[in-house]
Amino acid sequence: MNSLNDLFSLRGHVGIVTGASSGLGVECAHALALAGADVALAARRGDRLGPLAAELEQAYGVRVIGVQTDITADADLDRLVVTCTAKLGLPDILVNNAGISPTGRAESLPRATWDDALATNLTAPMMLAQRVARGLIEAKKPGRIINMSSIYGILASSIYRLSAYTASKAGLANLTRQLAVEWAQYGILVNAIAPGWIPTEATEGGMAKPQNRERMERSTPLGRLGLPSEIRGAVIYLASPASSYVTGTILSIDGGYASW
Ligand SMILES: NC(=O)c1ccc[n+]([C@@H]2O[C@H](COP(=O)([O-])OP(=O)(O)OC[C@H]3O[C@@H](n4cnc5c(N)ncnc54)[C@H](OP(=O)(O)O)[C@@H]3O)[C@@H](O)[C@H]2O)c1
Structure with a gap:
């Protein structure tokens, strides 16, 4: 590991992102x-x-395919892995990112x-991880699985009524x-990312309310919301040789939200 490239390059690897x-x-x-991986995009x-x-192909000179996928359908997960393997090669990086965050009072949810x-936040990541891991175990190849949990996999929410979300994200954590413990013997490292408040389609509605946004910013030590692009470094780290001795960890990308 004598160069930055050795530490962080994903060239020669194939990733799936849900x-x-x-x-x-x-x-x-x-x-x-x-970082140089070929990628199968799913949604x-x-x-x-x-x-x-x-x-992505234009920007980074890698091969990228899109596979329309409902991750709650086992047949779609099978097709995703088969299509990725046929067109790009055996996937050895899985980013289980897809998720939903329905709200509702717990007593009447x-x-x-x-x-x-x-089904979306917990069962589907497990079903897809199984499929990817089976391929790797059979091929005797190492791999990486990155699950997108949340600060609400660690803490409860005082802003939104999120019982199903918090339960599913804690389950995923x-x-x-x-999985990290069970698959360590195969060289498959399994970690999670726990993002804090980051504006996206899922969250921007609530963040548009000044009282919500102000609370989010005040409860974040860095004093601001995250940028979507601030997730990139964690993904590269957890997929790359730089994290070769890291498994079973939950990496918070939250401006310090979970620290106090
Ligand atoms: N933004 C934040 O502040 C934040 C904080 C903590 C954790 N997270 C987590 O980060 C992940 C991404 O969220 P986001 O904020 O980027 O929200 P987003 O913009 O709403 O993206 C959610 C993604 O999940 C996909 N998805 C949902 N159900 C699916 C299904 N059944 N099959 C396939 N794809 C499905 C959606 O694609 P289609 O609708 O096209 O299928 C969409 O691409 C989620 O797991 C979320 O819980 C986000």
């Missing part, structure tokens, strides 16, 4: 491509994936809302530790 049609998923895709809004794929949040 939720690549907007927000942090777009940034995760930029991160992998910037339900397939029309958004082609333009991003073209942009509809069963369907709870089920949707768990501890699933990260369990």
Whole structure:
């Protein structure tokens, strides 16, 4: 490891990013491509994936494909992995980024809302991680899995009523530790990122309310919201040789929010 490139290059690797049609998923895709990985982009809004794929190929000289995917459908997950393997090669980096954050009072939260949040935020990342890990174990290749948890996988929210979200993200955080322990023997390192407040399609509505935004900024030691692009460094780090002795960790990218 004598050069910056040795530490952080992902050249020769193949990544899958879920939720690549907007927000942090777009940034995760930029991160992998910037470091030299070929990337498969997944989301339900397939029309958004082609333009991003073209942009990344042009900017970074890597191969990028879009695969329209509903991560809650097992058949779609199978197709995603098969298509990625056929067109780019066996995926050895998975960024389980897609997620939803429904709100509602805990005492009256509809069963369907709870089920949707768990299916998208917890079950789907597990089902996709299984598929990627099986391919790697069979091929005797190491790999990286990065799960997008949240500060609300660590803490409760005083701003929004987020019972299904907090439960699913806490589940994802501890699933990260369990998979890290089980798959360490195969060289598959499993970590999570816990972002704080970052404006995206999912969050900008609430952040547009001055009283919410002011509370978010005041409760963040750095005194501001994050930028979506501030997620990139963590993704490259956790996917690259630089983190070769890191597994089962939850890396907060939150301006210090979870520290006090
Ligand atoms: N922004 C923040 O402040 C923040 C903080 C903590 C954690 N996070 C986490 O970061 C991740 C990204 O969130 P974001 O803020 O970037 O929100 P976003 O802009 O709404 O993006 C969510 C992404 O998830 C995808 N998605 C949702 N359901 C899906 C499904 N069934 N199948 C496939 N893709 C699906 C969406 O794509 P389609 O609709 O096209 O399918 C979209 O690309 C989420 O896991 C979120 O919980 C965000």
